[in-house]
Amino acid sequence: MFMNRFFGFCTLGLILAGCSGDYTSRDWSTDYGTDVAGAPSQMQYGGFSDNATDNHRVAVLLPLSGENAATGRAIRTSIEIATLQSAPQSMSVAFYDTARDGAISEALMESPEIVIGPVFAGDARIVRATKPMEMPVLSFTSDATALGDGVMTMNLMPTNSVEAIATEMSADGIKKFIILAPDTASGRLMAGTAKNAASIYNMDLIGIFYYTSGNSDSIKDAAAAASMNAARTAANTRAREILSDILTRERLTAIEKSSLEIQLEKISKSDTLGTIPYDGILFLGGAADTTSIASFLRYYGVAARDARMYGTAMWDGSNITSDITMSGAKFAALPEMSATFTDVYSRVAGNAPSHLAAFGYDAANLAMGMMYSQKSNAAYLLDPSGYVGTDGLFRLMPNGDSQRALRIMQLNGTGDATVVRAAPQNFIRPIYNIEQRHIAPAAAMALESDGINPMDYIRIPERLRGTYKSKTFGANITHPAAPVQQENITVLPEDDSEPIAATDYEPVKLESVDRTYIDSVEISE
Template sequence: MFAVLSPARKVLRRVAGIASVAVLTACAPIGLSDLGSSGGGPSINPNAPVQVALLVPKSDPGAASVARSLENAARLAIADLGGVNIDLRVYDTAGQADTAAAQAQRAVDEGAKIILGPLFQNAANAAGVAVADEGINVLSFSNNTAIAGGNVFVLGSTFDNTATRLLSYARSQGKGDVAVLYTDNVPGQVARNAITTAAARTGATVVGAEAYALNTESLTAAVGRVKGLVDSGAAQSIFLTDDWDGGLSVVLQLAPEQGISPASTQYIGLTRWDIRSDGFHLPGINGSYFAMPDTSMAQNFSARYAQAYGSQPHNLGGLAFDGIAAIGALVKAGRKDALTAKALTQSAGFQGTGGVFRLLADGTNQRALAVATVRNNQVVILDPAPRSFGGAGF
């Protein structure tokens, strides 16, 4: 045990600094639920060029590569539209909320009919507030549902959507009684709440939730409390909210060693566990459940992007492609109301880089996801991502 805990302490000391940054960037934004209307948005001439503003943090040193990938993906999507004239104009937010608000207003003053972006939640919130009184919708790249509503939509994959998919599948497999093990910070608390909400939606049951700070002593104690729920028979599954940039690798090693066996207890992950193959040897990941987009669609997008730009897209780059694809599909249909909330939230949804998705009236989104696991150091799809809404998996 001590041989395990010694390196674990080193890892957790390193990620504690990362967690503190996450807390700072996850501060609660101003709500927009009282702005705009369910059908709000401008009328357009679908046969004329449609001006779209792309707001990205081009001059932010820490996000410039993401901004470049988002812009490239947006232009790749425009090239696919055939017959739809999108006039894309790019505005630099510098990663700052006040700059994003000013640039959003400038874009609308210059003729933008819809805003794609910004990237960061506070910037997206500020941009939405700035143009709400002019009836302009914002398709942000954030995944924070706290800023969704009114004229702001989030394109990023949300905890709510992922938790719902995974708990629905777990319940179908007789493993719907879950104990949640979450990081004791704002992102962890948001994740815990998403799991609780998803449980109520799917008929699963959260039998307990235990928080841990990013140090070995706290994690050991939290795992011990979860083990009590498992040993008593209350919990069939353990739902983890951590990710590879946090303490996930330590959790997936430590929890099995403390007696929560993956052979008898289902491990479920809220984050993408497939992106770090060097973690596939950890005992907790074998036989686990986690969610991922349609692999064939995602690989097709990455290949086309690489062919066009000579490099792989950032993992958020596809969000800009999705936004343009949605806008283009509605404009191509000849709809004067293509950029209104009523049109954007059509129930049929849109084809995106990771499969089908749709925007919801509350500003959040629903995305098709596959349920996957790891066996023999390989990712295995247990339940494929649905190809349309209304089918299995939704």
């Protein structure tokens, strides 16, 4: 069998056969109202009236066998809890195992009033292509390309998480930042979102570095490139050469010799020289990759004192909160899960609920609220004011996307991150400006830098500056500064009746300076 049916009456363990009933279709997407956002609605947990005689059917599409069965069972448990708590006798719920062939077509043949699930984008696309247009679907995929035409998602969209932390970065005064992301479709999409957010929130993105998740060598290489290790190492070597040459070849005063020796001793204690050209680092991978990259960055001389560190909701619930070396880093996270739901779920399942389980609980209650509401399906599901669920404020959009209000957390190494910015409480003021389906994946981007010239970091006698020089290491400038527009100066006669352009007062155009006359510039590391 592809499915299991059960009715929820308010008592646990009552499992019966399904019942039949006619389903009246309507084009829910065209009667969506034009209401503006206001105070969010509370999810209705229990207390549904059951005056109607018509039966209501809900189909649930989940992976209940195979390698993803644990995910499917967790969501199923939360849906069963919601249904057993709240569903009236006129509502039936049927579960279909998407790990088996034919589950989706069998579910749709039963003409459910609403579908909860599926979990994966491929299944969501099949549902979208084969269901009636008027049938709403509350899926759990975060892939925007699988949404639309009535298929919505309860999941957190990656763009929400990235834009939320980008907003915090801007508020922190970050001017230039780089991205370190896994070389996956999701990683490149999130990097594209951050690139878009940089222009919205007035920051400069000056480098994008990809790595293979879980691969230590790849992570190390990305950290080396992001830290300008090759250029800073070469600059250090050249600075020591210059100082050593002057000390061994030139006639120096006692004061000059002492100064040069102190500088040489200080520079020799480090392998690198120079500062990085950014003040923020955005990690778009999970906690394990992030801590590994951060460790390599510190090895290459880039620590929290040099650039502030930021992450996404992928850090939420991980052991990164106990890493003292990441103290001060900030990340976006869902609000604290409802304690009531957590307690009930834990007692039923024997373990704490995941966010997907919480989304499933809200999906079930949202489905019940829709079926027993006086509003049209679209007007109820797409209420622009949103709903307060077990994971905080959220709303569904006509294009299928979801928007979830996120809070900002800061790591302190104790295992319990600190809330530094609470999640928004309503959608009256728009929370997000970026729509995921309009984002293009971002390509890798070499670090934008003026480079490092050792002469900027050492002090030598002025009389020797013409003899000892150095090239600039690691310069990469692909966006030259825009030329300053010059204006003609106009001289007015005493009566101000007619302006007279005076060529004698026109500014002299300066000749551009070729940097190669000053020093030799190395374009690549």
